[in-house]
Amino acid sequence: MCNYTKYKPYETVTLEKREWADKTASKAPTWVSTDLRDGNQALANPMGIEQKVAYFKALIAFGFKEIEVAYPSASQTEFDFCRKLIEEGLIPDDVTIGILTPSIEKHIKRSFEALQGAKRITMHLYNPTASNQREVVFKRSKEEIITLALQGVKCIKSESEKFVGEVVFEYSPESFSQTELAYALEVSNAVIEAYKPTPTKPMILNLPNTLEACTPNVYADRIEWMAKHIQNKESVIISVHPHNDRGCAVASAELAVLAGASRVEGTMLGNGERAGNVDLVTLAFNYYSQGIDPKLDVEKVDAILEKITSITGVKVPQRHPYVGDMIYTAFSGTHQDAIKKGMDIHRQKEGNFWEVPYLPIDPEDIGREYKNSIRINSQSGKGGVAYVLKEIYDINVPKELQAKLADEVKSISEKRGGEISSDEILGIYEEMIR
Structure with a gap:
């Protein structure tokens, strides 16, 4: 039975001066792909080693410089994948590769071995810190956690001294x-010290x-509060790992x-546990659309997504x-005209900023064609019909014929239902001018 009263509001944060609300993004953060660990564990059929290698190569091609590749102490497959990448x-x-490990000595040593x-x-390194996990799952006090x-x-400091390469330490109060x-x-x-x-x-x-339970502004408040209060802050990189349980992960990341x-962990298409x-x-395109270098090769996005979706079975x-296939497409007559x-x-105009109504970025930037931005059905108007003929066949429909042509196309679409192809529109137009 539905009972909203058993839920309580998320606690807000008191800030003497909330600074993030007055700021504007000027550069993209460091991106960290967790597809091969966090995303992989959320697949009904987790990737095998060869699949993970192919996915890893796609992430490299897209421009990632930090990739969390595995949880090598959790399974032999994950361990062997790490070894394959290195050997x-x-x-x-x-490119820096990363792994996740719990605060358990045998897991840490196994991870260094991998x-x-x-x-x-x-x-x-991670360990849960919330009260419900401390008390219910681990049955430990705050001091014990x-x-x-x-x-x-x-243990990590000790093992790092034996490690030949460079070790970057990351900690998450999970x-x-x-x-x-x-x-x-x-x-x-305590960890920083x-x-x-x-x-x-x-x-x-x-x-x-880890569980998105608050609004993006409250998450931003928590990040700002932590950034202002941590010790030795000039030696600490603040990173975030937003989940999408409320559907607000992108907003939470941008505000954070x-x-x-200055660092964001996430996945391609938001794959991951629960809501992802x-x-x-x-996120990268959000920065791109504001005139900021996204630090990823976004022009390759369709080819990269084709590769990774063929590996995981996750659809766009x-x-x-x-x-999305329909993201630059308009059927509405008013949208088409605009x-x-x-x-x-x-x-x-040459060299002007992109200001075309209803198109957030230039579709050509990612290899999409303008002719696909307008498709015709019973909701379309004369501007859309004329646009299709101009873009695909370089035909300028006289203004006095545009309304008549649109009415005929709309009538056919209403009678049979569905979309009218560009070839059909051309045929209708040619019949009309005979």
Whole structure:
């Protein structure tokens, strides 16, 4: 039985001066793909080693410089995948691979074993910190949870001294989004103090929205509060890992960056547990559409998505922002007329900013054709019909015929239902002018 009264509002954050709300993005954050770990564990049929290799190569082609590749202490497949990447020289020199490990000595040592020979790695240590996990799952006190985290830090520092390559340390209070803010700070500061990062060798503090339970503005408040209160802040990179349980992961990530984060972990198309992780494709295009270098090769997006969806079986929704099949398509007559007029003006000017109505970016930037931006059915108008003939057949329909042609096309569509092809429209027009 539906009973909304058993849920309580998420606790807000008190900030003396909320700064993120007055900021504007000027550069994209560092992107970290967790597709091969976080995304892979959410597949009904997880990837095998060869599939993961193919996916890894697609991520490299798209421009990722940080990739979390595995949880190598969890299974032999994950361990063997790490070894294959390293032993076969598949990791470019400018790419850092990372793994996830719990704060358990045998898991940490197994993870270092998996990564021997890599030039630069991220050792991502995590342990749950929320009260419901402390008390229900682990049955440990706040002090005991901090001790658990510090045991992991000590082990990683010890193993790092034996490791030939560079080790970047990352820590996540895994259930940050459900952790009391003061306690999240206490745990994080204890880890920072124990690891002793420096400005030249910083550590990463990852603050996940592991379960998205608050609005994006509150998440941003939490990030700003942590950024202002952590110790040795000049030696700490703030990272976020937003999930999408409320459907707001993209907004949460963008606001978190304004609030002090400079690194975002997520996946292609938002694949991940439950409602998924933040979608890095949408995020990158959001920056791109604001005139900011997205730091990913977005012009390759269709080819990259074709590769990864063939591997995972995850489909691109038709209405997915920027990359869905229908995202640049208009059937509505008013929308079509605005697009047609906007394109006419855009073509008359050279070097002007993109300002075509209803098209957030230029479809040609990712290899989409203008002729596909307008499709015709019973909802279409004269501007759309004329646009199709101009774009595909270079025919300028006289103004006095546009309304008559549109009425005929609409009548046919209404009678039989469905879409009218460009060839049919051409046939109707040619019959009309005979």
